[in-house]
Amino acid sequence: MAAYIIRNLLYTILILLGVVTVTFCLLYVVPGDPARIMLGQRADVASVEAVREELGLNKPLYVQYARFIVKAAQGDLGRSYSTNRDVVQTIWEKFPATALLAVSALIISAILGVMIGIISAVKAYTVWDNSSMLFALFGISFPTFAFGLIMALVFGFWLKWFPLSGYISEGPSYLILPMITLALRPLAIIARITRSSMLDAMQQDYVRTAKAKGLSSRSVIFKHTLRNALNPIVTTISTSLAATLGGAYFIEYIFNWPGIGLLAFDSILKLDFPMIQGTVLFSAVVFVVINFFVDILYAVLDPKVKLS
Amino acid sequence: METTAKEAQETVIRDEGMILDPTPKSLWHYSWKRLKRNKLAMIGLVIIALLFLIASTAELIAPFNPNQQILEYSVKPIGFKGDVIVKKLEGNELSYIPIKGILREDNTKVYYTDYSGSEASIDKSELVGSSQKDWTKELHFYLGTDRFGRDVLSRLIFGSRVSLAVGVISESIAIFLGVMLGAIAGYFRGKTDGVIMWVINVVWAFPSILFIIALSVVLGKGFWQAFVAIGLTGWVDIARIVRGQFFSLRETEYIEATKAIGFKAPRVIMRHMLPNCMGPVIVTGTVGLATAILFEASLSFLGLGVQPPTASWGQMIFDGYKYIIAGNNWGLAVFPSIAIMLTIFAVNLVGDGLRDALDPKLKR
Numbered sequence: 001m002a003a004y005i006i007r008n009l010l011y012t013i014l015i016l017l018g019v020v021t022v023t024f025c026l027l028y029v030v031p032g033d034p035a036r037i038m039l040g041q042r043a044d045v046a047s048v049e050a051v052r053e054e055l056g057l058n059k060p061l062y063v064q065y066a067r068f069i070v071k072a073a074q075g076d077l078g079r080s081y082s083t084n085r086d087v088v089q090t091i092w093e094k095f096p097a098t099a100l101l102a103v104s105a106l107i108i109s110a111i112l113g114v115m116i117g118i119i120s121a122v123k124a125y126t127v128w129d130n131s132s133m134l135f136a137l138f139g140i141s142f143p144t145f146a147f148g149l150i151m152a153l154v155f156g157f158w159l160k161w162f163p164l165s166g167y168i169s170e171g172p173s174y175l176i177l178p179m180i181t182l183a184l185r186p187l188a189i190i191a192r193i194t195r196s197s198m199l200d201a202m203q204q205d206y207v208r209t210a211k212a213k214g215l216s217s218r219s220v221i222f223k224h225t226l227r228n229a230l231n232p233i234v235t236t237i238s239t240s241l242a243a244t245l246g247g248a249y250f251i252e253y254i255f256n257w258p259g260i261g262l263l264a265f266d267s268i269l270k271l272d273f274p275m276i277q278g279t280v281l282f283s284a285v286v287f288v289v290i291n292f293f294v295d296i297l298y299a300v301l302d303p304k305v306k307l308s
Numbered sequence: 309m310e311t312t313a314k315e316a317q318e319t320v321i322r323d324e325g326m327i328l329d330p331t332p333k334s335l336w337h338y339s340w341k342r343l344k345r346n347k348l349a350m351i352g353l354v355i356i357a358l359l360f361l362i363a364s365t366a367e368l369i370a371p372f373n374p375n376q377q378i379l380e381y382s383v384k385p386i387g388f389k390g391d392v393i394v395k396k397l398e399g400n401e402l403s404y405i406p407i408k409g410i411l412r413e414d415n416t417k418v419y420y421t422d423y424s425g426s427e428a429s430i431d432k433s434e435l436v437g438s439s440q441k442d443w444t445k446e447l448h449f450y451l452g453t454d455r456f457g458r459d460v461l462s463r464l465i466f467g468s469r470v471s472l473a474v475g476v477i478s479e480s481i482a483i484f485l486g487v488m489l490g491a492i493a494g495y496f497r498g499k500t501d502g503v504i505m506w507v508i509n510v511v512w513a514f515p516s517i518l519f520i521i522a523l524s525v526v527l528g529k530g531f532w533q534a535f536v537a538i539g540l541t542g543w544v545d546i547a548r549i550v551r552g553q554f555f556s557l558r559e560t561e562y563i564e565a566t567k568a569i570g571f572k573a574p575r576v577i578m579r580h581m582l583p584n585c586m587g588p589v590i591v592t593g594t595v596g597l598a599t600a601i602l603f604e605a606s607l608s609f610l611g612l613g614v615q616p617p618t619a620s621w622g623q624m625i626f627d628g629y630k631y632i633i634a635g636n637n638w639g640l641a642v643f644p645s646i647a648i649m650l651t652i653f654a655v656n657l658v659g660d661g662l663r664d665a666l667d668p669k670l671k672r
Contacts, residue, residue, distance in 0.1 A: 018510030026522050137660070141653040143602050145609050146625055146645035153632045153642070246515030250606065254629070264518070268525055268610065280522045284513045291513075 004299055012292045017069070019288060023281040024068045027273050028061070077281065078274040080267070087278035091260060095282075098259030101251065102244045105179045109187035110237050116187075117194020117233075122221060124199060132191065139188025145250035148181040152254060165256035178255040182247055186240035193236045197229040204228070231298075238294040242287040335587075335666075342665040349661020355654035363468040370462040371448070375617045378457035380406040380423040381449070383637050388449045393420060394436045395443075402436065410444065418443075452639055454627060460640065463619035464647055470613070470620040471651060474534050474604040479597045481539025486546025487589060491577050493547070494554025501551070508544050516541045520603055524612040534613045538603050542596045549592050553585035587666035594659035598652045605648050621648050 035051040052058050055078070056067050071077070077087040116136070120129040155177060156164035162177045201207065202225050210224045211217075245260075252261030260279050267275035343349055362369065381390055392404040408421040419429045435443040451460040493504035511519070523537035557563055558581075566576045607613035608622025616623065621644040628640025 014506065015509050015513060018506060019513050022510060022514070026526050137653065137656055138649075141598070141656050142649050143605050143609075143622075143645070143652075145606065146641075146648060149625065149629055149632060149641050150645060153638055157632060242515050246517045249517065249521075250609070264521075265610070268521060268612070271525070273525075276522055276525055280514065280518050283515050283518050287515065288513045 001299070005296060008292060008295055012288055015288050016285065019281065019284045020069055020072050021065075023072075023277050023284070024065055026280065027277050028064065072281070077278045080275045081272045082267070082270045082275075087274050090263065090275070091278055091282050094258065094260045094263050097257060098245065098248050098252070098261060101175070101178055101182060101257060101259060102241065102248050104175065105182035106186060106237070106241055106244050108179065109183040109185075109190055109240070112183075113187045113190025114194050114233060116191040118198060118221065118226065120191065120195040121198030121202065121225075124195075129195075133195065136188040136191045139184045140192075142184065144181065144185060144247045145254060147184055148178070148251055148254040151177050151181050165254075174255075178251045178257050181255075182244060182251045185247060186237075186244055189240060190233065190236055194229070194233050197232045198225055201225045201229040234294075234298075238290060241290055242283070245283055245286065339587075339662075339665045343661050346661040346664060348657045349665070352654040352657025352661065355650065356658065359468055359472060359651060359654070362465055363472050366466050366469060370459075370465040371450070372459035372462040374458065374462045374466040374619045376404070376458060376462075378404050378406060378447075378453070381447075381453050381457035382455050383631060383640070384449060384453040384457070385637060386450070386452045386639050388452055390447050390449075392445055392447055393418070393430065393443055394445050395430070395434055396436050404445075404447065405430070407444075410440065413440070451643055452637055454624070454640055455631075460624075460643060463624060464621070464643060467619040467621045467624060467644065467647070468651075470531075470608070470618065471601050471604060471648065474531075474538065474613075475597050475601040475655075478535045478538035478600045478604075479542060479593060481535065482542030482596055482600070483546055483589065483593050484543075485539070486543035487550050487582065489543065490547035490550025491554060491582060494551040495558065495573060495577055495581070497555075504547070504551075508547055511541060511544050514541075516599075517603060517606055520607065521610065521612060524607055529612050529615055531614050531618075534604055534607050537607070538600050542600060545592055545596060546589060549588045550582075550585055553588060554581060557581050557584060591659060591663045591666060594655060594662055598655040598659065601648070601652055601655065621645075 035048050035055060035057055056064055059067075075088050079086055080090065083090075116132045120132050123129050152164055155161045163174050164177075206228075207220060207224050210220045215224075248257075248259060249261035249264060251257065252259045253265045256262070260282065264276065264279040266272075267279065366374075378390075378392070381388070384390075390406055391409070392406050395403045395405055397403050405420075406423040408423065408425060411419040411421060411427065413419065413432070416432055417429045418432060418435065419427065422428045437443050449459050449461070451464065454460055454463070489504050489507075493501040514522075519541050520537045523540060524533050527533040527537060563576065563580060566580055571580075604613055604620070605622035605625070608620040609626045611623070611626065613622060614620045624644040625641050625648075628637070628642075628644070631637045631640045
């Protein structure tokens with residue numbers, strides 16, 4: 001087990017190295033001089049040179065690359081071009097809002113998605129199944145931002161049930177609309193996976209045996225089928241977290257939710273490259289770290305996972 | 309009711325799948341047969357066909373030039389009608405002057421009340437045609453107008469081009485890259501596989517939409533940048549699928565045989581292994597197409613996709629969003645949202661249908 005964890009950890013570090021390299025390229029392949037972008041077009045040559053010196057831009061590319069990796073490992077991603085604030089610190093300040101939104105959306109979509117998937121599989125090819133799968137297909141077809149706009153229009157503007165925009169500190173009702181909007185897509189994906197993997201499991205011999213020996217249908221569904229169908233469902237839920245963090249970009253913008261998404265959106269509009277780089281790198285690192293723990297969780301839960 | 313032997317046989321074939329068919333036919337033949345029986349997939353296919361038709365004949369069916377601005381008619385509601393004088397511009401271009409009514413005309417000039425209610429006149433030589441019938445017109449905006457007084461319906465029709473083009477081209481890039489890298493990894497295994505898998509895992513670590521956004525910021529805004537950015541992220545799923553298929557295909561006897569004969573790797577990969585994993589590639593590619601269209605819309609929504617004035621659905625939603633809050637024309641954001649949803653919905657319906665049709669294990 002320890003060997004398995006160490007090997008996974010080493011591979012994760014290797015992936016992180018790749019992730020950092022890609023993010024390095026994002027900034028340094030950018031056309032134009034970062035120092036000039038930072039200071040504006042009218043800055044004098046001397047101060048541009050000073051900033052170039054400070055950022056290490058006049059060094060060869062491999063030195064810059066090494067510097068970037070060392071600094072990234074220390075949690076230093078530079079300063080914002082527009083506010084001159086520390087990138088990592090700013091991201092950490094915004095992270096709780098995004099985490100709250102993403103995690104609450106994911107919990108809702110996991111619970112509802114698994115429920116809908118089970119109902120669909122148990123009542124396969126009935127009206128229940130067809131209508132919920134049509135709903136799920138609708139869910140994966142609707143762009144998050146378009147769905148968010150329509151939610152805002154119907155529940156925020158016409159019905160006035162929930163506030164149109166703002167943060168949770170103003171009251172829990174502010175969480176409702178962004179959360180539901182964000183939950184739609186993962187909910188649909190989880191429902192579809194649950195259904196198909198339940199249907200697979202229901203065809204197995206042990207399920208027939210369980211039915212034949214007269215177990216209650218509840219026990220057959222939850223103890224014998226769901227447990228064996230759980231593996232792909234858990235994978236989907238864990239990978240959905242990354243997509244949910246990504247989807248939060250748009251939701252936060254539409255509902256004015258002060259998380260990393262809104263921060264990233266602002267930095268894109270302002271071409272604030274260090275901040276863009278920071279938010280992208282941060283999201284990728286979160287994903288890689290989550291995956292690392294999910295893999296270990298698998299090894300603990302599923303005896304079929306090979307440890308060697 | 310009489311049934312001929314042939315009809316009876318066809319019924320058997322239809323009901324029992326392929327078992328009793330005397331003449332052997334390809335997997336594609338049976339897959340298409342299965343797909344045809346899937347009503348939802350057929351609905352999706354019809355919608356996609358219609359969309360392609362709309363996109364390719366946009367000039368003919370759109371009531372207006374999508375970039376024709378009539379600033380006086382800014383943000384008008386659904387079904388708005390307005391009277392205009394049609395003015396000639398250089399070339400074959402036309403321009404419209406909104407009016408309240410024609411007052412009178414003499415030999416050289418036409419006097420009218422303009423949209424703000426004040427009197428104005430224009431030389432007849434500047435107008436289209438010779439009689440009042442020719443140069444006055446009632447314009448009909450079926451879905452209203454946007455803030456520049458452009459026809460929403462026409463922009464929706466032209467916007468389908470961007471969505472379909474970006475979707476198809478970027479997914480083609482993704483399939484090309486994915487099939488190539490997946491095949492190489494799956495065929496050669498070992499270190500090659502290790503390196504490719506590492507690249508896959510690194511790309512996979514970035515939430516795709518963030519990665520695409522970042523790439524477009526770096527590459528600059530525009531049409532081609534959107535293709536490249538979406539294509540560069542979409543290949544990962546395809547590569548994983550192809551690699552997995554190759555892993556199991558390599559163990560089969562007929563691939564063993566190609567090696568015994570002494571075929572070189574490119575020939576074995578291209579002629580013997582790839583054709584046998586096209587099914588999953590097509591299914592994944594269809595899902596990828598839907599995702600690519602979604603990403604294009606997202607990029608345009610952020611203003612990073614196709615640049616104005618070219619109409620694109622994502623951009624239309626972004627522009628229309630403010631009017632939802634202002635409450636004067638919700639259609640501006642809702643219609644393009646429905647257009648995107650319908651497109652992706654149709655592609656997903658076909659994708660689901662293909663998954664069932666191309667899976668030989670499912671003989672329904």
